[in-house]
Amino acid sequence: MNHSDIEGDDSFDKSPHVETDSGVEATSRPLASDDAAMTAKLLKPIPDYPVLGESVNRWSIANWNHLNQDKLHGPRFTCAGIEWNVLLFPRGTQNSGVVSIYLEPVPPADSDDDWYVCAQFALALANPRHPEVYLANPSHHRFTKSETDWGFSSLIDSRALTTPQPRYGSETIPLLDTEGTNGIDIIAYVRVFDDTATGVLWHNLMDYDSKQATGYIGLNNQGATCYLNSLLQSYFTTSIFRKLVYQIPTDGQGGVPRALQRMFYMMTTSPSPISTMELTKSFGWDSSDAFMQHDIQELNRILMDKLETAMKGSSIEGELNSIFVGKMKSYIKCINVPYESSRIEDFWDIQLNVEGLPNLESSFKNYVEIEMLEGENKYQANEEYGYQDAKKGVVFEQFPPVLHLQLKRFKYDFVVDDLVKIDDFYEFPDTIDLAPYIDEESPNKNENWTYKLHGVLVHQGSISNGHYYAMIKPNADGGWLKFDDDKVTKATTHQVFDENFGAPEPTPQQMARMSRAESQEYYIKRVTSAYMLVYYREQDLPTILPAASEVTIPEEIPAQIDAELKAREQAEQLRQEEMYYMPVRYITSNQMAAHTGFDLALDETNPKLYDQRLAGTAADPITVKTRKDAELSQCVKTVAADLQNPDNQFRLVPMMHRCNHTNRADRPFEDGMLSWSVAKVYNHVYIKKYDHMVVFVEEAAKELHNVAETAPEAWQSPEKFSWEQPLKLIESASDADAELVDIQENGTHKLIFIKYFDPISQEVRGITHATVLRDDTIQSLIPEVNAILGFDPSTELVAYEELSPSKIEPLDVEASFSKLDLDNGDIVTFEPANAPTVATGPYKSARDYYTFMFTRMHIMVSPWNGDEDSDVEPFDLWISTLDTYAQVAAQVAAQLEAQGEKVDPKYLRLYVRLPSAQGSQVYTLRSSHVLSQVFSRQMPVNSTLAFEYEVLPVPLVDYENLRRLEVVWVSNFSHSQPLEVLASRSATVGEIVNEKVIPQLNNGEPVDISNLLVWVGNDNRFSEFLKPSSSLESIQEGADTIYMGIFPVEVYCLAANDMYKRFAPTDSELVKPTEASGDGEVDAVNAELEVAEKHINQVNILPLYHFQKSLNYRHGIPFIFPIYPDETFADIKARLQSRLGMGQQAFSKVKVALTEGTRGSYLEDDDAVVYDQLKKIAETHDASIALDHPDRSTRKPNVFDRGITIK
Structure with a gap:
């Protein structure tokens, strides 16, 4: 059974009363015998929906106690051409001791599955002899073939039928006619509406098709983006705007305009609701932004700014303004x-x-x-x-x-x-x-x-x-x-x-x-x-x-979306294939020779060392998609065909992930595994948490000893070395008689890999592999390594073991492999003994090279803040996190000189622009920095950091001893003069005033500073006073602004109470101005000085700040304000108006508040003595005066906690 969500509403349980003038309809209680009055009261009009029919049906039950059935149908009646029933469950649908009652239409026999009827109804229980006693509940429903009844599952407790209750109309008469035969009337009031105007009256919208019904589709809500959806639908339906958006040139690039074009296209063509996620991602929003409700006006304006920018320089520039x-x-x-x-x-x-x-x-x-x-x-x-x-x-x-x-x-x-x-x-x-x-x-x-x-x-x-x-x-x-x-x-x-x-x-x-x-x-x-x-x-x-035909969609948008759909289909196909296929990656001597980093080849499982830029090059393992159920022998056949070598001339060796995060060759696959499936081999041999299925192809002909035998006797010194000859020699090595040596876990032979560091080209490359006896020495390999490199056999080489990227250890060449604990897959790197003296670059040894490769970071360098006047093109550099600032500056200067701009590196100031949620943050590097103090020792090589440079007029070391200050000279609080001051950190405030500030005022004319007040403001709030002897170093770096001005009253109040020291010596604590000063005309200042002198021991000096609506949204110049005993709020307002330099009309809009911490209250009583109120506050909190008025500066406060951004 379906039931209304209104159960026992008791619509008439209040005492009768009449309508009021508030627009709120009052409740009245007609008699149950008055069908017209009951209908009017219970069934409210539904504007804009015509009434198809209205009916009242009374079902009289002679004796309630004789109802033995669990379910009863009342007499059928007709309304709007449809037959209706009342369903009664005297003991409830679950025998729960309640009365359940429902209304049920009877669908016509020839109705289809979409049949429905919209009805407003009320069901009432009434005492047949006392029409003033009844219970009536209204409801409404859209009846369909799947929801054929609706009503009240708990209309009333069965026991309440015989219990008089005032809310049913009487304190003595129950609903059931206990005076007679226990009869009761069930009355149905039904009104049927025509909903063709909308088609959704009381619709649950479960199977609703917006496109079919209206021609438009909706937008999915990402969490709290309903405000954005509303705005986007408004823009979409403004056809001239949609037409203009389609004309914005995007050159196929991403960004807000392109995302908006694509979304509008999808809103036009999609049959179902679409997501706005692509658009919000183009804003630079993350998932948290999608769950925040932003200011719609702010979003609207920023979106328009983005579109305006995209239109600049095009034929439609300025067209947004015309709309x-x-x-x-x-x-x-x-x-x-x-x-x-x-x-x-x-x-x-x-x-x-x-x-x-x-x-x-x-x-x-x-x-x-x-x-x-x-x-x-x-x-x-x-x-x-x-x-x-x-x-x-x-x-x-x-x-x-x-x-x-x-x-x-x-x-x-x-x-x-x-x-x-x-x-x-x-x-x-x-x-x-x-x-x-x-x-x-x-x-x-x-x-x-x-x-x-x-x-x-x-x-x-x-x-x-x-x-x-x-x-x-x-x-x-x-x-x-x-x-x-x-x-x-x-x-x-x-x-x-x-x-x-x-x-x-x-x-x-x-x-x-x-x-x-x-x-x-x-x-x-x-x-x-x-x-x-x-x-x-x-x-x-x-x-x-305009007509739809005039709103032309750019051809590339549907083409791009179709391509994306195909790409998704292909991705799905690949996903399906992954269920049956797996990638097998092969490393050969060719990959070793092309690879200049750690291990034998590129390894995408190591995100910090994997260089995406080299993906697909010769240094990348060859990847073959292989069926999981294929035998390992099939892999051998694949390699044999690729190498054009018989399968007895090579074997596959699994590359395993070691605990020190390196990848090394292990023992070759056992012969018995050739019949295993690839999936079984992978699950048995590899560590699935770390490893892809990577194998080294060990070719017998390319083993060190075999290649060395084919090397020509054309010797050269390490200083003349070139990679061309040894790489060709290894690549062309071929010997049908070469044999693979058996390598067991504890056998006599080990598989070792050989690399060479060339001090001339400044790089390490793999040469080949060697099968060695456990008791052989490193020295035993040197003649053959020399032969392959084209060196005299007697050339002295030194060796290192590549233990891990951070650990490169020298090896004793006279020691044996077993003594050095060298095992299968270990890598030995050779270099000439004279490498430090012949090196042509910064790496004097293999260890230097490896250290750089481990600590390197990629940077893109451009002029500071994208200086458009600079002719220097941005350039990239590889630097080390172990570099000092001077080393990095030298490299940047060298690149600048290569572009024709000669710069002394000592004058370079470098910045790092780091991405952040707000777009980017700039970090200034100091001359004392080593990069590892700023960045982690190992940076991901795939990332490119943005560096910017600035050429200073003085050496950076000297510049860093200076501090840039924002100073505001306050003539009055309506007029101020911002000054930029650059001063030595060791300077005093007195020196800054006399040497940096005063010369910028009044064309350098002398200024009487005996009444000079200097204070610090932070986040538009008063922070502290500054004395002449205060050093610049004592002022917090984060302090926003230093304010200065001539304020005789404030200086006197502070100095007389030992809270401030004057900037010029005086004969008296009280120094009256002789000309107009910052806080009003001379007479007004002198008059207040007399008041201050009278109350100098009782004056209360409060910080004062400005805000707009919220205490968190401060603006303007913070200052201090004296409060005197016996002074009324009216007096204070007069002085405040004078201080602010505002007219009466303007000041009337300023609200004055007294704040305690983060809370406060407005002052409104002109007769109140504020000084007395301060005594109470001072016991528990620090008080401030706060002035609430609009910010007239260009910076507008945001009305939400978090600003909205489109990056």
Whole structure:
């Protein structure tokens, strides 16, 4: 049985009352005998859905106690041409002691599988003799052939039928007619709707096809990307924008434009919802970004910036502006003189206030509202007119064809220290005329500025737990669609408008009168509201929504996607093949000769040493895909065919992974294994955790002794050595009579591999393998090695064992292999004894070479910050993590000189640009650094690090003793002068003031610094005062800014209380200014100095900072502010206004707060004595004054904890 999720709602359990003026419907209780009143109360109208039929059916049960059946059908009745039943389970569906009741339609005999009927209904139990006593529960359902009944599984406990309850209408009469025959009436109220308008009324959307129903598909939610999905659907349905995106030149490259093109193509052609993951990856987002809800306006703007950048230099540059950008004029116009100051700016969207405003029209009026500048807040026009009364405001010059309106539904609440949502009722129209907001003097004033609504982006829920979806009208004459993540459905105008206005907040009394269903319905309505509106200019509709044939998709996009689909199919095919095949990798003498690194060949299982750039070269093992069930003998045949050697001239030796992370040849496969399957051999021989199936092909003809016999007697010295002769000799070695020597685990012979370090070419290469007796000495190999290398047999060679990449050990050539503990697969590297003297490069020995190969790192060097004026092309270098800064600088200078830029390496400053979640971080290398202090000793050779260089005017060592300071000279807190100071770290603050700062002020004229205040700000908060004797080294490196200015009051208060030392000696602690200073006119300063002198022992000096909405989003210049005893908040505001240099109108918008740590409260009582409040705070916390007002600088605070980025 199916049942409604509303069980025992008790819709009429509240006392009767009437409707209120709040828009919230009140509950009333009609009689069960009044069918019309009951129907009206129980079955609420559903706007935009026509009623097909309505019926009330009463089933009278004479005696409830005589109902012996577990399930009963009531009398059939007809509604909207369909027959209906009421199903009754007197003891519940599970004999659970409850009454279960359901409504059931009877599908017509000729109905198909898609048959359905949408019905709103209520089922009631009523006392037949007392119509005021009843229980009625409403519900609704989309009945289908798979869901043929719906109702209430626990309508009421069976025992409650005979128990009077006030909520059923009486304190003395029960539902069951106990006065008579225990009868009861079951009443069904049914209303059937026509849902052809949308086709989804009460649809569970389980088997719903968005494409078939609407022509559009949805977007999958990655976690919390519903806000992004809404915006993307809005852009996609704005056809002119989609058309423009397709025209962006991408040259087949990735990035945001290409990902957006591909996504739009998939949204056009895919039959089912698609993922946005490719697009968010192009943003540079990781999985954590997908689970964060970002500011839609911020995302919108950054996305447009990315697309604008991609369009630069193309035929469509600037076209985005023609779609989305309007112009507004900010002005200040004098009232009594002919003077106006104005500035015209572009806008991409308009942010409109919602709080306290009823509708969109009022928000526009609020936006262009005029502010009067008069009285103390007069406007200074120019030298001719001076201070004048003026009007300040904004007006629009023109609106764009596609107008984005951001409704400010979210605000920062200082009390809870978090964002909150504004759920107030707020209307927006289908059509709006914006002509009243166009500048009267604009040449566009008389044009048609009527706009039609085409998009409503909706937020449902709270700020921390909400959902986003979009209502969009994709065509000029079509209907509305709801885009809700992966589902797209048709929508009614009521759903678009009325359901997204929000709702007024009810009073507690109104809430108390609501039933559970009514309060739930109201809550959903209140928290569901539009936060962004998209309007199209009516006269531009044909251009904004061109025909589908005009939106041309670039040919390469479907071609690329088809290629990707084929690649996926091939990948799947390969995956299937992996079930039956496995790769077998072969190393021959050719790979040894081409390999210049560790082991015998490239090894992709070692990520730090594997060089991807060499993949597929001669140094890479030969890979053959082999069936897992093939016999090992088949591998032998494959090699024989490739080498064109009979299979008795070679054998396969497994390469095993040793515990020191090296790969070495082991004993040859046993003959009995030739009949084993490849899979069995792999599982038996190899360590699956580390090893691929790699084998060395041991060729008898290429064994050291056999090759040496064929070497010509044309000798040369190591200084004349070239690899050409020995490599050709080994490659061409062929001897049909050569035999393979038996090698057993504890046998007399061992398989050893030989390498040679050439000090001339500065590289190590493999020569060949040697089969040696355990008791042979290393010396016994030297004559034959000399022969292959073309050296005189008497040439002295020294030897090393390549134990591991980090361990290269010298060998005593007179010692035997057994004494040196050399076993199968070990590698011996030879070099001339005079290698250190003949070496032509930095590696004087094989050990030097191996050390470099182990510690090498690849870097790409370019000018600092991509200096466009530099003629130097970026270049790459291999350096060692053991290099000193001087060594790296010398190599960089050598490369620069090769490009024609001669630079002394001592003047080079090097930076490392490291990738990070925010894009990249720059790390400055110091002259004292060894790279291993910055990087791990072994870096992955596949990675390439970005180095940048800067040529300094002085040697780096001297430069590092200097410190760059950001100094701000504060004339007043509305006007400041940033200065950049470069000073020695040993300098004092006094020296910096006199030698670096004062010369930059007033054209170098002397400045009286007896009232100079110097302080440090960090993250826009006051940090500490600086004394003249303070050394630069004592100031934290992380300190943002040093502030300086002439502040007589503050300096006096501090100095008199031994909290500060003046920068110039004075005869008195109290130094009055003789001319205007940084904190107001002379008279005002002197007047405050008198107050300060009177209360000098009681003055409370507080840090002060500025913020916007949240204490975490600070801005402006932090400073200090004295609070005096008996001073009211009104007095403090007057002094603050003077300090800030603000007019009355501007200062009226500043909120003053008193903060304790991370919390605070606004000061609002003008008569309050703040000094007394501070006494209470001082007992437990440090107090500060915080000024809440907008940041007028170019840096805008982000309203979310984590900024949004598209990298």
